[in-house]
Amino acid sequence: MSINIPRGTQDILPGEVETWQLIEDAAKRLCRLYQYQEIRTPIFEHTELFSRGVGDSTDIVQKEMYTFEDRGGRSITLRPEGTAAVVRAFVEKKMFGNPDQPVKLYYMGPMFRYERPQAGRFRQFVQFGVEALGSNDPAIDAEVISLAMNLYGELGLKKLKLVLNSLGDPESRKAHRDALVSHFKPRIGEFCGDCQNRLEKNPLRILDCKKDRDHELMKTAPSIIEYLNEGSRDYFEKVKEYLGQLGISFEVDPKLVRGLDYYNHTAFEIMSDAEGFGAITTLCGGGRYNGLAEEIGGPETPGIGFAMSIERFIAALEAEKVSLPVEKKIDCYLVSLGDRAKDYTVGLLQELRKLGVSAERDYLGRKLKAQFKAADRLNARFVAVLGEDELDKGVINLKNMETGDQEEVELASFVEKFREQQG
Known part of the structure; x- marks a missing residue:
């Protein structure tokens, strides 16, 4: 009996891997210019890191994690994303005490999610991401976004769209949260089971639901922009101002919600507008997460980062018919x-x-x-x-x-x- 590759994984063969290497090399070179240093964390972590850091109400924690019990009876999970592990290392190794702040890091490696395989989505996939920890300056939000945009542009992608939103500070988020509960609660029975569970835990994530995206209440849901307090509005305006200085165009989408619970203030996605790219257009996503370090036992530490899938990067190159200068001689x-x-x-x-x-x-x-x-x-x-x-x-x-x-x-x-x- 022949043994086949597990569903949702792939072999990257000679002739293909050179494209991967070129993207990886370009990412590392760009990180050196921006002064981001590489960090390598374990492929598996204690499950609690992700349940606390990523959020119990997320699809990742509820449905998609590869979790098992090791021989010592400990619950272990293959990492489904990179940020929580990087912040755990930042806290555990007391990097918040480094004289050079903010601490600017990047990572690259396999992640694991048990989801339905489809074009550009795998159960084992490779992420490149950056994290900047220790600064509340909106200029570093713009820098992180520009690093991602520059990497795509440097390798030839042109049909890109940057979508931006602010999720506000805790005060703004609470006001918006209360407004969402009031909006959805009278008719929550018309929504899927996931949305019903999220109503009290994290109603913001209802806006991210794929099943009920066309429900009429989605179209009239209160916008976070309406509930931003003065400090949050000023912060968001500064981020937009800096992006303008960097020559980066963007669209503001008040309904943009990142899929992880730890985000606040700036949230963004970079999408492909290439014809034939597919229904799922997101190439890269990220944002600010000022409460994550405290959630996993560290001191109050602001942070911002992004993660991009190398597989989707390659799919976007193919959709735009971009040929990378791969050396084959x-x-x-x-x-x-x-x-x-x-x-x-x-x-x-x-x-x-x-x-x-x-x-x-x-x-x-x-x-x-x-x-x-x-x-x-x-x-x-x-x-x-x-x-x-x-x-x-x-x-x-x-x-x-x-x-x-x-x-x-x-x-x-x-x-x-x-x-x-x-x-």
Whole structure:
């Protein structure tokens, strides 16, 4: 019986993984420019971290987490998102005491959610995200958003839409919460079971319901913008002002609600407007979470961040027909004729690689023509041919595969001269 890959996961094969590497490298390079440092957290955490940090009322905690009991009887969960784990590390390692504040971090790695697989959504997926902890300055909200927008733009995406909202401070959120309860409560029986459960726990998340999105009460629900106090309004205006200074256009959507409980003040999503991208257009989401550190036992610490799916990034590139400049060439392919020449290329190959030359040779005992075909498939810039006669004379024939030019090179100095020729 054959064993197949689990549903909702994928193999990323050679020929595909190079695109992933290019995106990952671009993200790391951009983070260096913005002074965000990498953090790596465990793939699994205590379940309580997510139930407290992400929120009991979220779909993630209620329906989507991979949770199990380990041999010690502890409840363990494969991480469904990155922020809670990063903040846990920030608190546990007392990074709030670092002299350089805010603490600016980024992460990249697999996340796990048990949800229905569909285009661009997997049960194991890769997220890149950033977190800035320790600053209440709206300028850092704009910086975090600009980092995400710049990454998409740098790799060629053009059909992007930034959607912005403010969820307000605790006072504003309480006023809005009371208004939502009053609005939905008389007819809550017409909504799905999830919405009925959320009415008292977190009525804001009713606005995020996919099942009841077309209900008439959704269209007339009170807007958070109407309930922002002066401080929250001023904060939101500053974020918008800074985005304008950065040349980043946006739309304000009062109904934008992030799916996690820890958000307040700035909330945003970056969407793809590319034709044929699919019904789910969100590429990236994030926002401010000023209460999360306290929720998991740390001191009062403001924070803001975002997370983006690499899978959806690639889907957006495909929808816009953007081809990334993936390097698929090697520098030199060694062709050998005869047993002695074949044996000699083992050491010659190693010498080339030690000097930083990407090189390959035949391992299947193929004839001359087949070896040249292999070099073509690998897009080799040069082919070096070594036979018994060349070995006796101490030379090797070097062919430029782009121009067709050939030259005979002294074997003793071949490696060094080849490296010099490559620059």
